[in-house]
Amino acid sequence: MRMVFRWFGEGNDTVSLSHIKQIPGVEGIVWALHDVPAGEEWPMEKIFEVRDQAVKHGLHLDVVESVNVHEDIKLGRPTRDLYIQNYIATIEKLAQVGVKVICYNFMPVFDWARTELHKKMDDGSTALFFEKSRIDGIDPFKLVEEINRNSTLTMPGWEPERLAHLTSLFEAYKGVSAEDLWEHLAYFLKAVVPAAERCGIRMAIHPDDPPWPIFGLPRIITGQESLRRLLRIVDSPSNGITLCSGSFGANPENDIIGMIHEFHERIPFAHIRNVRVYDNGDFIETSHRTQDGTVDIAGIVKAYHDHGFSGYARPDHGRHLWDEECRPGYGLYDRALGIMYLWGLWDALERVEPIHGKGGTV
Template structure:
């Protein structure tokens, strides 16, 4: 597999030379400064490519776009969408012309990944991302005051949520809001409570079925162009894979993925296998999902989570947690072998170590939440070891 690394661009604390030290050679990045719905011009794409390749001794290339965002109006199905579809298609053409042909995107309404703690303490002084069910419930029920939210909770979680809210300070509540907003590294909107309510109100008539239909329409509009220019679209699963704040989630399990890849039958219509996002769903068998959709996996995020009975979960070590990572890696290497045997020139699957603990000298540095250097370096080293061992034992290409 091609070992890649997410880089947030020129302002990222982690520099390209640091990435090369990890052993990764592929860069996963996006033009976060361009507003959603605006065309990514060839000039902007080439400027980012040139920045990545400026030091030839590093041997880095722009391997994957993460993400080319889908405008919120497309998800809602709101207004005249043709200009937005036209712009998205043009961005795909421009990326293909510049040789960047793997595109990760998501269809999560309003928020991307969601956590309530960004620095949960670990033994020895490290920190991890964590989703606490009672804190999320406190936000939804008592800060956002969403009608009907309390009825969706177990009595135990609701009681803990009320206790947290009653004891919390204004500072605690501001921090919880900021943590929940932190999964939007490239977004131009950071909602306050009134703004979030207004955004949710735009989704008032959008249930899971309508959101699914809006996703299907998006695929009908863009996948033919993606196939024409040789772009591989890879949808990212919901994180966490459950409804949030009354918003539906439609990329949460194997049935959702089956619908998506079947909506438009094309080699360009595929998925990002995110083992952490899918792994946060109690009913998801991630190794089985990897096997079922192996031929549709265009990109892989490899990380692990440890789940708790109340719906809470925490980012675990990459080889810890609830998902059998050896099984997943084996499936990906076997799929690579199948593609290579079939003569596919793009047989390698790009992967990256997703999220990581804050460790050692990274503790307290202003890195993007979940994306410190040392924790991801540790994860990549562990995953590389698994990849090498499985490859050697089974005679599979790396």
């Protein structure tokens, strides 16, 4: 397991590279060019700039999250071919700086949804919270206002250029079914996966968050069967999965450990985090510790260890602790604590059943 840490760039993150470097076992950053709109080809000079910043602190930039997919590709519009060519050109550029994995998603309009960014927990910390009954009836435009009001930093999945066209996007998705979205995803993958293969890069789709339709929009990467269908579209190691235990874990019916056992060869990137799911469908993001949530984090780490996982992993979201001012879900303290919990589980397993010498997944 190779530990990495998401970083949003100088001037756009409250966590510095020097802080990240001090977390034991972290070897690289998970990055993106967040100021480049979806669909545009990434400029090489900006890619080199991030590379130089990472190398200066002894960190690699093997994992990109995300090269966002333009909505015209998801909608299957005639203009998608132009945006796919830009995507391929970006893949080729990223290969020049040693990128090995590109995390992306295929969620219409919104990458993720929560109803509260700072829900207070019993211990005084706050966390991202999803209230199911509220999301079922909420006006998405009001949710956008709340997101913008509660964060002065760029929120991944809620980029201003995307939200500026919210009305037209909702109109465009009327009549787009889940099957239509699958067809558009297949078209995209059949074009970009061969390019990724040539470049030695693995595409790794992120599951929908939460893993069910919201606001009347279709969502398709929601569970084990959808992953089987995804991997059948292009049977290649470069067509892979970002297995996010928090996203899949919001639906207690998802067998995340079973997913790891079934798909481990196609998982180059793991997001490991916990959520507590309530009987009414609400969920809140907790500490990474197994007993604090509903997701069996200890069992998940063991499943990765059983298969000699040598892919990349990150702690994903965290709570907001000790009055830290940070982007919601992306502070330093709880994610660092999460890393140490994950390493503790891994190190204990290594003492019982070392995996050295086994083949990994990357």
